[in-house]
Amino acid sequence: MEEHPAPRGARPRPTPLVAIVGATATGKSDLALALARRLDGEVINADALQLYRGMDIGTAKVTPAEREGVPHHLLDVLEVTEEASVSAYQRAARAAIAAIRGRGRTPILVGGSGLYVRAVLDAIEFPPTDAVTRARLEARAVQEGPEALHAQLSRTDPEAAATIGPRDTRRIVRALEVGELTGRPFTAFLPRPHYVEDRTVQIGLRxxxxxxxxxxxxxVHRMVDRGLLEEIRELRGRGLDQGPTARRAIGYVQGLSVLDGAMSCQDAVESTVVGTRRLVRKQDTWFRRDHRVRWIDALGEVHGEDGGVLERALQAIEAGVTAEAPGDGTGPRLVP
Incomplete structure (x- = not known):
């Protein structure tokens, strides 16, 4: 594919923003690399666990050698003791997209963390939080019961109350907290399926x-063979046990149990496989709800005799960009 120049006098249109989504183990990273080479692109990570330094084998992170010179962004930006923040990620990823487009290159977002992808692509605003306000509301929930707080929410934010169960303490407290801090209803901050970037195309691998x-x-077996337990042992020395996000990752929590003698390696492998399958079902449900995703079959090589996954993705990107174009012939157009 190549970009054709805009007619003289027309304002150049931005390069596409391509998002590669789908379940774990469908080959998203390989496709992102191939697309980056074909579209003169740079890759932005959208896997929450790949934000962490040292969590390499267990997250199937693309190694520096495998990147083959393709710039990658938002990998290895957190210590395992830090908590991942979707709002902080949103700011960093959008800044990376702007910088990549400023260089005239194609930003390629890739990952299976659904909320992180939506935070970048869609009009999502994250409301503030306040520990004191939340603690006070949580204390009231214990003393008065969550139903009392739900009744208050029904008066102040009936739309939110209608979607939150009367005993769902965590969400009730959060809705009331947002209302107190912002003066706006909790539902005002719910994600809307509206792209914030021009020429956005989502490609789903199935x-x-x-x-x-x-x-x-x-x-999973390959991860163990490559030294997953050794990686976890090293990360434990860097505080993995205290990590609010990292220590709960599939594969890592099982590995910690093996190191503690609470689980055999075989049982840990089986538990990791089961946990990953469960994660895959959640990812599939999340991304299938978004009807803007253009799904392609991931079976086969990226480059194959039938054109491969890469060619199917390029065709889907062109279709997505063409569908968004105004049809007046202005601006660049993606062609094979």
Whole structure:
């Protein structure tokens, strides 16, 4: 594909923003690299766990050698003792997109963390939080019961109350907290399916369940063979046990149990496979709800005799950009 120049006098249109989404083990990273080479792109990570330094084997992070010179952003930006923040990630990822487009290159967002992807692509505003306000509301929930707080929410924010159960203490407290801090209803901050960047295209990779399960099992065994336990042992020395986000990651929590003698390696492998399958179902449900995603089959090589996954993705990107174009012939157009 190449960009054709805009007609004289027309304002150049930005390069596409391509998002590669889908479940774990569908080959998103390989496709992102291939697209970056074909579209003169740079890759932005949208996997929450790949933000962490040292969590390499267990997250299937693309190594520096595998990147083959393609710039990657938002990898290795947190210590395992830090908590990942979607709002902080949103700011960093949008800044990276702007910088990449400023260089005239194509930003390629890739990952399976659904909320992180939505935070970058869509009009989502994250409301503030205040520890004192939250603690006070949580204390009231204990003393008076969550139903009393839900009744208050019904008076102040009936739309939010209608979507939150009367005993869902965490969400009730959060809705009341947001209302007190902002003076706006909690529902005002819910995500809306509206792209904030021009020429955004989401490509989803899909696999038959049996093929995906086979890939997951192979992936987990390969991680163990590559030294996952040694990686976890090293990260424990850097505070993994205290990490509010990192220590709960699939594969890492099982590895910590093995190191503690609470689980055998075989049981840990089986538990990791099961946990990954469960994660895949959640990812699939999340991304399938977004009807803007253009799905392609991930079975086969990125470059294959049938054109491969890469060619199918390029065709889907062109279709997505063409569908968004105004049809007046202005601006660049992606062509094979």
């Amino acid at each position: 696999l038959e369940r049996a093929d995906l399960h086979s890939r997951i099992a192979h992936r």
